[in-house]
Amino acid sequence: MSDYGLIINGDKIVTEKTFAVKNPANEEVVANCPIATKDHLNSAVKAASDAFITWSKVSDDDRAAVCGKISSAIASHSEELAKLLTQEQGKPLEGAGSRFELGGAAGWAGYTSTLKLPEKIIQDDENAKIVQTRKPIGVVGSILPWNWPLMIAVWHIVPAIRAGNTVVMKPSPYTPLSSLRMAEIISACLPAGVLNCVTGEDNLGQWMTEHPNIQKIIFTGSIPTGKKVMSSSSASLKRLTLELGGNDAGIVLDDVDPAAVAPDIIQGAFLNNGQTCAALKRLYVHDSIYDDLCKELANAASGIPMGDGLDESNLQGPIQNKMQYDKVVALFEDAKEQGGRVLCGGDIPNEPGYFMPYTLVADVNDGMRIVDEEQFGPLLPIIKYSDLDDAINSANALETGLGGSVWSSDTERAAKVASQLECGTAWVNGHGGIAPNVPFGGVKCSGIGVEFAEEGLHEYTNIQIVNVAKA
Ligand code: NAD
Numbered sequence: 001m002s003d004y005g006l007i008i009n010g011d012k013i014v015t016e017k018t019f020a021v022k023n024p025a026n027e028e029v030v031a032n033c034p035i036a037t038k039d040h041l042n043s044a045v046k047a048a049s050d051a052f053i054t055w056s057k058v059s060d061d062d063r064a065a066v067c068g069k070i071s072s073a074i075a076s077h078s079e080e081l082a083k084l085l086t087q088e089q090g091k092p093l094e095g096a097g098s099r100f101e102l103g104g105a106a107g108w109a110g111y112t113s114t115l116k117l118p119e120k121i122i123q124d125d126e127n128a129k130i131v132q133t134r135k136p137i138g139v140v141g142s143i144l145p146w147n148w149p150l151m152i153a154v155w156h157i158v159p160a161i162r163a164g165n166t167v168v169m170k171p172s173p174y175t176p177l178s179s180l181r182m183a184e185i186i187s188a189c190l191p192a193g194v195l196n197c198v199t200g201e202d203n204l205g206q207w208m209t210e211h212p213n214i215q216k217i218i219f220t221g222s223i224p225t226g227k228k229v230m231s232s233s234s235a236s237l238k239r240l241t242l243e244l245g246g247n248d249a250g251i252v253l254d255d256v257d258p259a260a261v262a263p264d265i266i267q268g269a270f271l272n273n274g275q276t277c278a279a280l281k282r283l284y285v286h287d288s289i290y291d292d293l294c295k296e297l298a299n300a301a302s303g304i305p306m307g308d309g310l311d312e313s314n315l316q317g318p319i320q321n322k323m324q325y326d327k328v329v330a331l332f333e334d335a336k337e338q339g340g341r342v343l344c345g346g347d348i349p350n351e352p353g354y355f356m357p358y359t360l361v362a363d364v365n366d367g368m369r370i371v372d373e374e375q376f377g378p379l380l381p382i383i384k385y386s387d388l389d390d391a392i393n394s395a396n397a398l399e400t401g402l403g404g405s406v407w408s409s410d411t412e413r414a415a416k417v418a419s420q421l422e423c424g425t426a427w428v429n430g431h432g433g434i435a436p437n438v439p440f441g442g443v444k445c446s447g448i449g450v451e452f453a454e455e456g457l458h459e460y461t462n463i464q465i466v467n468v469a470k471a
Helices: 038-055 060-076 078-089 098-113 149-162 176-187 202-210 223-236 258-274 290-301 322-337 388-395 411-418 453-458
Strands: 006-008 011-013 018-022 029-034 120-124 128-136 139-143 166-170 195-197 216-220 239-243 248-252 280-286 341-344 359-362 379-385 403-407 425-428 461-469
Touching (some): 006 176, 038 139, 038 166, 038 202, 060 149, 060 176, 139 149, 149 176, 176 195, 216 223, 258 379, 290 341, 290 359, 322 379, 379 388
Parallel strands (some): 139 216, 166 195, 280 379, 359 379
Antiparallel strands (some): 006 011, 006 195, 128 461
């Protein structure tokens, strides 16, 4: 038995089977999470389909007002949700941790409530009146990752609902508890069935992508799973938005002041312990400043208080799960074997919890696992370059294309270099900054479509043209 239940048609449903959700800071069980069967999923989709009939006809202003209410409800429960998030996700309460994530979730919901979907008059003359409207698609299936589970859930759910769709969401099996609780809070602001939340193992995600009565999937997760989602969604030709993995490069030009840029580079790399899709994951540094910058980066990355995130003095928590921890450690060991020089970190505590301090490895090259694979953890490879074109080619050489950055004291020069990066967002003198009014998405294998702003809202709509001939 569990205190947590699936949220289906406004009801909390207790399931026969559950699984244990562990706290990555101490490997103890936080609580048991319900496992949804195929019948539960069918009930959730049926509830969402039924609710769509009325929700899709609610006026735009009323839907906007409800999204505003959702923002307030998240804000008023933020401390409860933040503590639960820290327990199951590991991120600290303080710093850019759980409280920060809840602030982002409420803020994004609030901003999304202000977005508009106006009609567009394409032609109105003696021959015809042609009007374009944006109509909701139907039932949206939201499949979520474990790194920013609540903020990303809001990125999926609120624009879908704002545009008149109904939703079945599926949190990651690693972080389902705070999502179930947030879904309960949000669904209390909505008519029954508009938001439903089912939890279980990965097969539940696959059933969603195969479900004939889900019309769109919004998926945030890894590239291999994204490919599976695309393939199994094809049977019913679902609309898709895919926000997938990245391996963002940062290029540091020869004119930077190493002491000035080092703290911002570390922040861009290690936001959320490096477990951020658009974190800086490969750093290319010009040889004229390489040694100085390595020294400053090591200073900036050292001495961060690490431990259980519920202790407010800690600013770094554990890696979220054992699988990810093993992967990051394996990349680190491989880099050392291949001659990588450890600038700081690397001393992994031998105690419960998946802790690894911020770790910088210099003198590595393209072709090594630590550079070519998305590490998604507190580990940053630093690569020396002497020719800028080579660095740009390296940045663009992988299948990923989420973000990238250029660091320089000449912002005009840097912006020209940034525009040559093959990625959805190219930052200058920063990395990873996002905002609800700026579209965000990946190119190449990092994704399809965008989130945020009007462009993101449009992804939850179909265009309809009404073409009235005039006599
Ligand atoms: P993951 O792909 O392992 O899992 C994501 C979700 O997919 C989970 O809910 C999982 O249960 C579900 N799933 C697993 N198999 C499935 C299947 N066959 N069909 C449907 N759903 C299935 O990803 P993760 O480890 O949770 O998240 C980390 C990855 O997500 C990283 O690569 C990261 O870069 C990426 N990410 C991208 C963005 C972005 O906006 N581009 C944001 C956050 C994370």
